[in-house]
Amino acid sequence: AQSVAQPEDQVNVAEGNPLTVKCTYSVSGNPYLFWYVQYPNRGLQFLLKYITGDNLVKGSYGFEAEFNKSQTSFHLKKPSALVSDSALYFCAVREGSGGYNKLIFGAGTRLAVHP
Protein backbone atom coordinates (compact mmCIF):
# COMPACT_ATOMS: atom_id res chain seq x y z
CA ALA A 1 0.00 0.00 0.00
CA GLN A 2 1.16 3.51 -0.72
CA SER A 3 1.99 5.88 2.12
CA VAL A 4 3.54 9.26 2.80
CA ALA A 5 5.51 10.43 5.82
CA GLN A 6 6.12 14.01 6.84
CA PRO A 7 8.40 13.64 9.86
CA GLU A 8 8.09 17.20 11.15
CA ASP A 9 4.90 18.53 12.71
CA GLN A 10 6.23 22.06 12.49
CA VAL A 11 9.09 23.89 10.84
CA ASN A 12 10.19 27.30 12.06
CA VAL A 13 12.16 29.59 9.77
CA ALA A 14 13.23 33.20 9.89
CA GLU A 15 12.06 35.36 7.01
CA GLY A 16 14.63 35.48 4.24
CA ASN A 17 16.19 32.15 5.18
CA PRO A 18 15.87 29.02 3.06
CA LEU A 19 13.23 26.51 4.08
CA THR A 20 12.85 22.77 3.67
CA VAL A 21 9.76 20.70 4.42
CA LYS A 22 10.51 16.98 4.36
CA CYS A 23 8.54 14.19 2.75
CA THR A 24 9.25 10.52 2.17
CA TYR A 25 7.02 8.07 0.38
CA SER A 26 6.39 4.38 -0.15
CA VAL A 27 4.80 2.89 -3.25
CA SER A 28 5.22 -0.37 -5.08
CA GLY A 29 5.17 1.16 -8.55
CA ASN A 30 6.15 4.49 -10.05
CA PRO A 31 5.37 7.36 -7.68
CA TYR A 32 3.50 10.47 -8.71
CA LEU A 33 4.20 13.08 -6.04
CA PHE A 34 2.44 16.29 -5.17
CA TRP A 35 2.72 19.20 -2.75
CA TYR A 36 -0.27 21.19 -1.57
CA VAL A 37 -0.61 24.16 0.78
CA GLN A 38 -3.56 24.92 3.05
CA TYR A 39 -4.34 28.26 4.68
CA PRO A 40 -6.65 28.37 7.75
CA ASN A 41 -10.22 27.26 7.06
CA ARG A 42 -9.51 26.92 3.36
CA GLY A 43 -9.20 24.11 0.87
CA LEU A 44 -5.90 22.89 -0.50
CA GLN A 45 -3.97 24.69 -3.21
CA PHE A 46 -1.74 22.81 -5.61
CA LEU A 47 1.93 23.84 -5.51
CA LEU A 48 3.79 21.39 -7.71
CA LYS A 49 4.09 17.80 -8.84
CA TYR A 50 6.64 15.26 -9.98
CA ILE A 51 5.56 12.86 -12.68
CA THR A 52 8.71 12.08 -14.63
CA GLY A 53 11.77 13.78 -16.04
CA ASP A 54 13.92 16.34 -14.22
CA ASN A 55 14.23 15.53 -10.54
CA LEU A 56 13.99 19.21 -9.58
CA VAL A 57 10.48 20.48 -10.02
CA LYS A 58 9.56 24.15 -9.82
CA GLY A 59 6.12 25.25 -8.73
CA SER A 60 4.02 28.14 -7.57
CA TYR A 61 5.14 31.00 -5.29
CA GLY A 62 8.84 30.22 -5.73
CA PHE A 63 8.63 26.73 -4.27
CA GLU A 64 10.52 23.78 -5.69
CA ALA A 65 10.92 20.13 -4.75
CA GLU A 66 13.56 17.54 -5.45
CA PHE A 67 12.65 13.95 -6.23
CA ASN A 68 15.19 11.48 -4.89
CA LYS A 69 14.40 7.94 -5.89
CA SER A 70 17.15 6.26 -3.87
CA GLN A 71 16.02 8.00 -0.68
CA THR A 72 12.33 7.85 -1.64
CA SER A 73 12.06 11.52 -0.76
CA PHE A 74 10.37 14.58 -2.23
CA HIS A 75 11.37 17.50 -0.01
CA LEU A 76 9.81 20.91 -0.58
CA LYS A 77 12.19 23.87 -0.67
CA LYS A 78 12.27 27.60 -1.09
CA PRO A 79 15.44 29.72 -1.21
CA SER A 80 14.04 32.64 0.76
CA ALA A 81 11.03 32.29 3.04
CA LEU A 82 8.30 34.90 3.38
CA VAL A 83 6.01 35.46 6.36
CA SER A 84 3.11 34.85 3.97
CA ASP A 85 4.41 31.32 3.37
CA SER A 86 3.23 30.39 6.86
CA ALA A 87 0.64 27.66 6.34
CA LEU A 88 0.05 23.92 6.48
CA TYR A 89 1.85 21.91 3.82
CA PHE A 90 0.85 18.48 2.61
CA CYS A 91 2.83 15.99 0.58
CA ALA A 92 0.80 13.43 -1.36
CA VAL A 93 1.49 10.38 -3.48
CA ARG A 94 -0.38 8.46 -6.09
CA GLU A 95 0.82 5.13 -7.36
CA GLY A 96 1.00 4.99 -11.12
CA SER A 97 -0.22 1.48 -11.64
CA GLY A 98 -2.88 2.29 -14.16
CA GLY A 99 -6.28 3.83 -13.99
CA TYR A 100 -7.15 6.68 -11.73
CA ASN A 101 -5.89 5.97 -8.23
CA LYS A 102 -6.62 7.88 -5.08
CA LEU A 103 -4.27 10.47 -3.67
CA ILE A 104 -2.82 9.68 -0.25
CA PHE A 105 -1.71 12.57 1.96
CA GLY A 106 0.94 12.88 4.61
CA ALA A 107 0.09 14.18 8.08
CA GLY A 108 1.01 17.72 7.14
CA THR A 109 3.74 20.08 8.32
CA ARG A 110 2.99 23.48 9.71
CA LEU A 111 5.43 26.09 8.45
CA ALA A 112 5.91 29.16 10.60
CA VAL A 113 7.99 31.97 9.12
CA HIS A 114 8.99 34.60 11.64
CA PRO A 115 9.78 38.22 10.76
Place this chain on the structure above:
Amino acid sequence: GAVVSQHPSRVICKSGTSVKIECRSLDFQATTMFWYRQFPKKSLMLMATSNEGSKATYEQGVEKDKFLINHASLTLSTLTVTSAHPEDSSFYICSAAPGLGVTGELFFGEGSRLTVL
Protein backbone atom coordinates in the same frame (compact mmCIF):
# COMPACT_ATOMS: atom_id res chain seq x y z
CA GLY B 1 -6.26 26.00 -12.58
CA ALA B 2 -9.62 24.29 -12.50
CA VAL B 3 -12.21 25.54 -10.02
CA VAL B 4 -14.09 23.41 -7.52
CA SER B 5 -16.82 25.03 -5.47
CA GLN B 6 -18.24 23.77 -2.20
CA HIS B 7 -21.39 24.87 -0.45
CA PRO B 8 -22.09 25.66 2.31
CA SER B 9 -18.77 26.81 3.74
CA ARG B 10 -20.13 26.61 7.28
CA VAL B 11 -23.13 24.82 8.70
CA ILE B 12 -24.40 24.37 12.23
CA CYS B 13 -27.08 21.80 12.89
CA LYS B 14 -28.77 20.05 15.75
CA SER B 15 -27.97 16.50 16.66
CA GLY B 16 -30.14 14.02 14.75
CA THR B 17 -30.67 16.17 11.68
CA SER B 18 -29.18 15.62 8.23
CA VAL B 19 -26.90 17.99 6.38
CA LYS B 20 -26.13 18.10 2.67
CA ILE B 21 -22.86 19.48 1.27
CA GLU B 22 -22.51 20.20 -2.43
CA CYS B 23 -19.37 19.99 -4.52
CA ARG B 24 -19.35 21.43 -8.02
CA SER B 25 -16.71 21.52 -10.71
CA LEU B 26 -17.27 24.91 -12.30
CA ASP B 27 -15.21 24.80 -15.46
CA PHE B 28 -14.67 21.13 -16.16
CA GLN B 29 -16.45 17.82 -16.05
CA ALA B 30 -15.48 15.38 -13.33
CA THR B 31 -16.29 11.73 -13.70
CA THR B 32 -14.71 11.17 -10.32
CA MET B 33 -14.76 13.31 -7.20
CA PHE B 34 -13.23 12.60 -3.82
CA TRP B 35 -14.50 13.45 -0.36
CA TYR B 36 -12.04 14.03 2.45
CA ARG B 37 -12.51 14.71 6.13
CA GLN B 38 -10.02 16.74 8.13
CA PHE B 39 -9.83 16.79 11.91
CA PRO B 40 -8.23 19.73 13.73
CA LYS B 41 -4.48 19.85 13.18
CA LYS B 42 -4.68 16.56 11.34
CA SER B 43 -4.25 15.34 7.83
CA LEU B 44 -6.93 14.65 5.30
CA MET B 45 -8.66 11.33 5.53
CA LEU B 46 -10.13 10.03 2.30
CA MET B 47 -13.72 9.06 2.96
CA ALA B 48 -14.96 7.97 -0.42
CA THR B 49 -14.56 8.15 -4.14
CA SER B 50 -17.63 9.46 -5.90
CA ASN B 51 -18.30 8.13 -9.39
CA GLU B 52 -20.77 9.76 -11.75
CA GLY B 53 -23.74 7.53 -12.40
CA SER B 54 -22.70 4.77 -10.05
CA LYS B 55 -22.28 3.99 -6.38
CA ALA B 56 -19.53 5.61 -4.40
CA THR B 57 -16.57 3.61 -3.19
CA TYR B 58 -16.07 4.04 0.54
CA GLU B 59 -12.81 3.70 2.43
CA GLN B 60 -12.52 1.16 5.18
CA GLY B 61 -14.14 2.31 8.39
CA VAL B 62 -16.39 4.93 6.76
CA GLU B 63 -20.09 4.27 7.30
CA LYS B 64 -21.81 4.45 3.94
CA ASP B 65 -25.24 4.74 5.55
CA LYS B 66 -24.04 7.69 7.62
CA PHE B 67 -22.29 9.51 4.81
CA LEU B 68 -24.44 9.32 1.69
CA ILE B 69 -22.76 10.31 -1.54
CA ASN B 70 -24.57 11.07 -4.77
CA HIS B 71 -22.83 11.96 -8.02
CA ALA B 72 -25.77 12.66 -10.28
CA SER B 73 -23.99 14.67 -12.95
CA LEU B 74 -20.51 15.31 -14.28
CA THR B 75 -20.28 18.56 -12.34
CA LEU B 76 -22.00 17.84 -9.06
CA SER B 77 -21.42 15.49 -6.15
CA THR B 78 -23.20 15.73 -2.81
CA LEU B 79 -22.33 14.43 0.62
CA THR B 80 -25.18 14.02 3.07
CA VAL B 81 -24.36 13.47 6.71
CA THR B 82 -27.40 11.65 8.04
CA SER B 83 -28.57 11.77 11.64
CA ALA B 84 -25.61 13.91 12.52
CA HIS B 85 -24.00 13.71 15.95
CA PRO B 86 -21.38 15.92 17.60
CA GLU B 87 -18.63 13.48 16.66
CA ASP B 88 -19.44 14.16 13.00
CA SER B 89 -18.31 17.75 13.49
CA SER B 90 -15.40 18.26 11.16
CA PHE B 91 -14.04 20.00 8.08
CA TYR B 92 -15.16 18.24 4.92
CA ILE B 93 -13.33 18.88 1.66
CA CYS B 94 -14.14 17.66 -1.83
CA SER B 95 -11.79 17.42 -4.77
CA ALA B 96 -11.86 16.60 -8.44
CA ALA B 97 -9.66 16.47 -11.49
CA PRO B 98 -10.45 17.44 -15.08
CA GLY B 99 -10.17 14.04 -16.67
CA LEU B 100 -8.95 10.63 -15.67
CA GLY B 101 -5.35 9.70 -15.20
CA VAL B 102 -2.75 9.29 -12.53
CA THR B 103 -0.60 12.29 -13.46
CA GLY B 104 -3.13 15.01 -12.91
CA GLU B 105 -3.34 17.05 -9.76
CA LEU B 106 -6.56 17.29 -7.81
CA PHE B 107 -8.33 20.58 -7.35
CA PHE B 108 -9.98 21.18 -4.02
CA GLY B 109 -13.04 22.98 -2.86
CA GLU B 110 -12.78 25.51 -0.06
CA GLY B 111 -14.14 23.06 2.46
CA SER B 112 -17.28 22.91 4.58
CA ARG B 113 -17.07 23.18 8.35
CA LEU B 114 -19.83 21.18 10.03
CA THR B 115 -20.67 21.78 13.66
CA VAL B 116 -23.23 19.49 15.24
CA LEU B 117 -24.70 20.74 18.49
